[in-house]
Amino acid sequence: MSILTLKNVSKSFGGVRAVNGVSTSVQPGELFGVIGPNGAGKTSLFNLITGLIQPDEGIVLLNGIDITHKSPEQIACLGIARTYQTIRLFDTMTVRENVMVGGHIGLDYSLFDVLFRRRSFIFRETELKERVDKLLDTVGLLKRANDTASELSYGEQRRLELARALAAKPKLLMLDEPAAGMNNREASELALLLRRLVSDGELTVLLIEHNVGMILNLCDKIAVMNFGKKLAEGLPNEVRNDSAVVEAYLGKGS
Ligand SMILES: Nc1ncnc2c1ncn2[C@@H]1O[C@H](COP(=O)(O)OP(=O)(O)OP(=O)(O)O)[C@@H](O)[C@H]1O
Ligand SMILES: [Mg+2]
Structure with a gap:
């Protein structure tokens, strides 16, 4: 059974369709990457899964349990931990x-x-x-x-936030740009650490990153978002060669 299933999830803010009919599933033990340009809806998707915002339509299942309208606290207790795009520590x-x-x-x-x-x-x-x-x-x-x-x-x-999220013993760990602001060495070390965590045990990781090279090297599966929609999904090689992805994102500046 999939650990996480999204069925046709949508969320609008005023006139902006931040997340537009996204469906996907994540398998246990997978390192699943989400990429896409600024404003594509990646963080909104994370917020919908973790209960910070409620979808206008669609459902979210965790291990087959409907968590769509549960509170962030209930969802945390059911086994999802996350980090935020902006660091949130007790300074x-x-x-x-x-x-x-x-x-x-x-x-x-x-x-x-x-x-x-x-x-x-x-x-x-x-x-x-x-x-x-x-x-x-x-x-x-x-x-x-x-x-x-x-x-x-x-x-x-960033590593401290990761440790704090892991302390909750999550089944699903969701990281919103964990390598942002890291230098190349730190980002490679983080990638190795994530791979080790997933290989070691029963953890599944869902990861948003702008560092496309890191995502392509690290992840088992990748979803690409643009304008709230899932543009493509597949193995790193499939995504790398997808013409719509190259045009919308990877091709940017290359
Ligand atoms: N709470 C909110 N209120 C109004 N608009 C929002 C809110 N959250 C997100 N949006 C809008 O929804 C769209 C998607 O934003 P989101 O932050 O999910 O994108 P993102 O893919 O995470 O982008 P980035 O790579 O810059 O972090 C954007 O147009 C954003 O302005
Ligand atoms: Mg974001």
């Missing part, structure tokens, strides 16, 4: 604390447990801290665990 908190926040999704201790620091609470916090440090190690930030988030470079902040 004055430490690197470790930022990731701990991501790990609290789905933990079910009560206010009573927290206030009285019951054993179950302390045990889970200790367990969470260990898991968080492992994630910081995975993204290469363990040495920076006690620094505040604002002290990190742009590329490091």
